[in-house]
Amino acid sequence: MIVIADGTCMVRLLQVMLRFYHHESCGQCTPCREGMGWLHRIIDRIVAGEGMPEDVDRLYQVSKLNDGNTICGMGDAAGYATVGILNKFRNEFEYFIEHKRSLCDGNLESMPEIFINGQSIQAERDQTVMQAALAHGISIPYFCWHPALSIAGNCRICAVQVEGRSWVEIACNMPVSEGLRMLTDSEQVRAYRKELMQLVTLNHPVDCGICDKAGECTLQDYHYKYNGSPSVSREPKVRSTKFHPLSERIVLDNERCILCSRCVRFTREISKSNALGITQRGDTSLVRAAEDHPLDDDPYSDNVIDICPVGALLSRPFLYKARVWYLEPTPVRLPGLRPRLHDPDLASQVRVEAQRARPAAATSASSASRRSKIRR
Ligand code: SF4
Ligand code: SF4
Numbered sequence: 001m002i003v004i005a006d007g008t009c010m011v012r013l014l015q016v017m018l019r020f021y022h023h024e025s026c027g028q029c030t031p032c033r034e035g036m037g038w039l040h041r042i043i044d045r046i047v048a049g050e051g052m053p054e055d056v057d058r059l060y061q062v063s064k065l066n067d068g069n070t071i072c073g074m075g076d077a078a079g080y081a082t083v084g085i086l087n088k089f090r091n092e093f094e095y096f097i098e099h100k101r102s103l104c105d106g107n108l109e110s111m112p113e114i115f116i117n118g119q120s121i122q123a124e125r126d127q128t129v130m131q132a133a134l135a136h137g138i139s140i141p142y143f144c145w146h147p148a149l150s151i152a153g154n155c156r157i158c159a160v161q162v163e164g165r166s167w168v169e170i171a172c173n174m175p176v177s178e179g180l181r182m183l184t185d186s187e188q189v190r191a192y193r194k195e196l197m198q199l200v201t202l203n204h205p206v207d208c209g210i211c212d213k214a215g216e217c218t219l220q221d222y223h224y225k226y227n228g229s230p231s232v233s234r235e236p237k238v239r240s241t242k243f244h245p246l247s248e249r250i251v252l253d254n255e256r257c258i259l260c261s262r263c264v265r266f267t268r269e270i271s272k273s274n275a276l277g278i279t280q281r282g283d284t285s286l287v288r289a290a291e292d293h294p295l296d297d298d299p300y301s302d303n304v305i306d307i308c309p310v311g312a313l314l315s316r317p318f319l320y321k322a323r324v325w326y327l328e329p330t331p332v333r334l335p336g337l338r339p340r341l342h343d344p345d346l347a348s349q350v351r352v353e354a355q356r357a358r359p360a361a362a363t364s365a366s367s368a369s370r371r372s373k374i375r376r
């Protein structure tokens, strides 16, 4: 039996289920091989707001084609799920197709109430615990999560605890649900984060003294906030490339990279250049530029320097030019930069930083360094 929270969008639920069946189909028999892909593409189109009135009947029809006609029970299972949901919630599908949004969206009455550290929060539907917490000023640490990128869930620093459970779970990938009670700072959460920070820094060079990111580095901040202890390891650190040229403008320090994959997802999802990927395995994994998609060809590539949470991606023009505490930010509104729909404040977050005068002994160049940043 599957228990589904009240107010769940059945169209999106069917999309998740059909994605599963499409992925799991081994492809041996024709009805399942072709039918799963067809069902999946139809439901994807509906959720994307491109559904057609005849799609509901088409979902029925394709499901019935599978029913009893596949080698194993996979086709039947997908058909039962699809027909069952359509029988009971046909109106939700018709509404989604007509209005290009879910019947459940924007319904204030169905906004779930959750509790974080005992504080009542009215979360928005489809939010994760991370989003709901941040929206209400409750801090949860994160390296790999970014509001404009897909969820990777790989760094694990955002661990939180559901009240009454004896284990921790990640907040960036946990959907809110009515009555959910979370702890973000329990003894267990603190102990877990401390151990995780030991792992994050296990092979990190901690060469903050020569790192351009020092002073605004998430790893530095979290080390002091959540760990604070020296490494317990007596093993030699795994060494890696210190200055790997990713492009004309960007060098990569693989020893500092914590493999959060933000830069990789940026080139896949935002700039769409697919210029970066991760090669090799385990603790020898490396971020590298794709051979057939040079990072130099990506006009937005400099953004990866800013979204890197540590000092792994470095700007060649800015390299060793200034310490961040000597920089003075000036907010700018760039002509032609239009706010994105989901982030109307983006244009006002761009700032230019200029190096202010330093004490004479510390100044090696008279010209001021400049860089522009979009902070997250
Ligand atoms: S990435 Fe952060 S922690 Fe690592 S050397 Fe640079 S400033 Fe230090
Ligand atoms: S280079 Fe930076 S952004 Fe890219 S995976 Fe490593 S730590 Fe993350």
Ligand code: FES
Binding pocket: 141, 142, 143, 144, 145, 152, 153, 154, 155, 156, 157, 158, 170, 171, 172, 173
């Ligand atoms: S921020 Fe949640 S796993 Fe990285």
